[in-house]
Amino acid sequence: MPGKGEVLVEVRDMCKNFGVTVALDHVDMIIRRGEIRGLIGENGSGKSTVSSIIAGIQSATSGEMLYKGKVWKPESALEAGKQGIGMIVQEAGTIPNITVAENLFLGNYGEFKIGPVINKTKMNAAAKAALEGIGIGYVNPAKPAGFYNMEERKLIEIAKTMSGDPELFIVDETTTALSHTGRKILYDLMHKAAESDKAVIFISHDLNELMEHCDTLTVLRDGVIIDNLEKPDFDENDIKHKMVGREIKGNYYRMDQDGFSDQVVLKADCITTMNEILCFDLELHEGEILGIGGLSECGMHELGRALYGLEEVVDGKVVLKGEIEIDSAEKAFKNSIGYVSKNRDQESLDLNASIAANIQSSGYGKNRLFGPFVSERKERIYAKTQVDKLAIKCVDIYQPVRALSGGNKQKVVFGKWIADDADVLILDCPTRGVDIGVKAAMYQLINDMKRKGKSIIMISEEMPELIGMSDRVLILKDGKLSGEFYRSNGFDEHSLIECMI
Numbered sequence: 001m002p003g004k005g006e007v008l009v010e011v012r013d014m015c016k017n018f019g020v021t022v023a024l025d026h027v028d029m030i031i032r033r034g035e036i037r038g039l040i041g042e043n044g045s046g047k048s049t050v051s052s053i054i055a056g057i058q059s060a061t062s063g064e065m066l067y068k069g070k071v072w073k074p075e076s077a078l079e080a081g082k083q084g085i086g087m088i089v090q091e092a093g094t095i096p097n098i099t100v101a102e103n104l105f106l107g108n109y110g111e112f113k114i115g116p117v118i119n120k121t122k123m124n125a126a127a128k129a130a131l132e133g134i135g136i137g138y139v140n141p142a143k144p145a146g147f148y149n150m151e152e153r154k155l156i157e158i159a160k161t162m163s164g165d166p167e168l169f170i171v172d173e174t175t176t177a178l179s180h181t182g183r184k185i186l187y188d189l190m191h192k193a194a195e196s197d198k199a200v201i202f203i204s205h206d207l208n209e210l211m212e213h214c215d216t217l218t219v220l221r222d223g224v225i226i227d228n229l230e231k232p233d234f235d236e237n238d239i240k241h242k243m244v245g246r247e248i249k250g251n252y253y254r255m256d257q258d259g260f261s262d263q264v265v266l267k268a269d270c271i272t273t274m275n276e277i278l279c280f281d282l283e284l285h286e287g288e289i290l291g292i293g294g295l296s297e298c299g300m301h302e303l304g305r306a307l308y309g310l311e312e313v314v315d316g317k318v319v320l321k322g323e324i325e326i327d328s329a330e331k332a333f334k335n336s337i338g339y340v341s342k343n344r345d346q347e348s349l350d351l352n353a354s355i356a357a358n359i360q361s362s363g364y365g366k367n368r369l370f371g372p373f374v375s376e377r378k379e380r381i382y383a384k385t386q387v388d389k390l391a392i393k394c395v396d397i398y399q400p401v402r403a404l405s406g407g408n409k410q411k412v413v414f415g416k417w418i419a420d421d422a423d424v425l426i427l428d429c430p431t432r433g434v435d436i437g438v439k440a441a442m443y444q445l446i447n448d449m450k451r452k453g454k455s456i457i458m459i460s461e462e463m464p465e466l467i468g469m470s471d472r473v474l475i476l477k478d479g480k481l482s483g484e485f486y487r488s489n490g491f492d493e494h495s496l497i498e499c500m501i
């Protein structure tokens with residue numbers, strides 16, 4: 001019976017403070033062998049904090065932990081890994097300029113040493129086995145990790161953690177970095193671990209995914225455990241209510257059927273990129289929300305990058321308002337195009353800078369006083385407005401973005417472009433890692449942009465979001481268009497999926 005195995009980890013009366021922020025407030029938790037435990041809670045509720053303390057990444061302010069019946073006080077993630085607790089962290093966990101194999105065995109090179117020298121052949125072979133073990137044998141262990149895209153790097157991290165054969169496998173908000181294939185790999189690993197009497201902690205904002213895969217769910221709010229629920233008692237509305245402390249009902253997508261103008265704002269004319277896109281045509285209209293979907297490797301993320309001038313277009317061109325060719329991100333930005341990257345930490349944020357500085361970076365023009373001087377007051381309002389609108393959980397707007405929880409970082413990126421009031425917004429997985437309450441606010445803001453006549457491209461891996469928000473949906477397959485659907489005709493989920501596969 002799931003959830004009834006022997007106790008593997010116990011957390012007792014744990015508190016964690018960051019200055020004035022109380023991240024965990026007297027948390028008790030028991031994880032048993034054989035269970036997949038889901039953690040759910042709003043952005044900043046303490047999910048990553050409690051997990052990373054169990055995994056030795058940081059230490060608690062007070063409280064204690066037991067692992068296999070003994071006091072558990074890991075000094076580092078490496079030590080925790082060696083003892084059988086491995087975690088896939090929410091942020092990027094690979095180092096780009098060392099090889100895949102070196103990433104896999106970081107801190108464990110000793111195993112491969114002959115005298116003072118590391119036997120690379122042996123290490124690469126061991127890495128190959130670990131990669132094959134999770135079904136990604138196509139990754140070359142001798143290549144630098146940075147050679148691979150974000151999803152592949154996440155899979156490399158998964159291989160790394162699994163190679164330690166952990167007794168407790170912690171997965172923090174990983175699925176949003178993965179496509180359908182990657183998710184399948186991860187779910188299989190989680191279930192296999194639970195079946196072999198190990199345990200899994202699974203963090204996600206996708207309630208359906210949690211209800212499907214978990215045996216138990218722990219709801220956190222503001223660092224406090226609100227409830228623990230067993231699978232037979234899972235109820236979507238009840239869980240949402242417990243998460244946010246108020247009723248969140250039904251549909252938060254747009255309900256209207258309003259159309260868009262004929263005016264073409266952004267046009268891709270038979271564009272081809274180095275890797276994935278082949279002679280692709282696209283027309284984005286004024287006041288249109290254009291959804292773009294597909295499976296992994298379909299090229300949709302690359303398409304977004306190409307439209308913003310981040311990806312070299314080797315043939316064809318991207319043209320704004322019939323006259324301006326967009327061939328660099330600088331030009332896109334100058335011409336009022338905004339872009340939310342799927343890879344937020346590397347491409348969309350300056351982690352060491354403050355929330356204010358990150359949001360303000362899109363608003364120099366608007367907040368100018370005269371000459372090169374900006375109005376500090378205007379800038380403050382510019383940033384504060386977004387922090388309030390999106391309920392960014394922070395001490396104040398001058399806190400570094402690094403100190404924010406994953407979902408709150410995502411809100412900063414989104415806020416930066418909403419504040420900019422750009423004419424064209426290219427959003428690549430904009431609601432990634434964001435809790436349901438804020439998702440609703442983001443959808444509202446996207447719809448407000450549409451109503452103002454702005455044009456939005458929304459690349460997404462979430463079918464409900466594509467169907468719920470788009471005026472038109474393009475489905476990509478192998479870098480080419482495989483289907484086009486209109487809201488006015490009613491979207492049929494099955495037809496969309498059929499075009500993807």
Ligand SMILES: Nc1ncnc2c1ncn2[C@@H]1O[C@H](COP(=O)(O)OP(=O)(O)OP(=O)(O)O)[C@@H](O)[C@H]1O
Pocket residue numbers: 018021022023041042043044045046047048049050090173393394402403404405406407408433
């Ligand atoms: N290094 C840090 N410095 C300051 N505050 C921090 C730090 N790490 C986390 N916090 C704060 O602790 C609280 C809990 O954060 P945590 O990352 O655990 O949230 P979470 O539940 O994982 O959220 P999300 O769903 O957005 O990932 C937040 O208020 C966050 O801002």
Ligand SMILES: [Mg+2]
Pocket residue numbers: 047048049090172173405406407
């Ligand atoms: Mg988190």
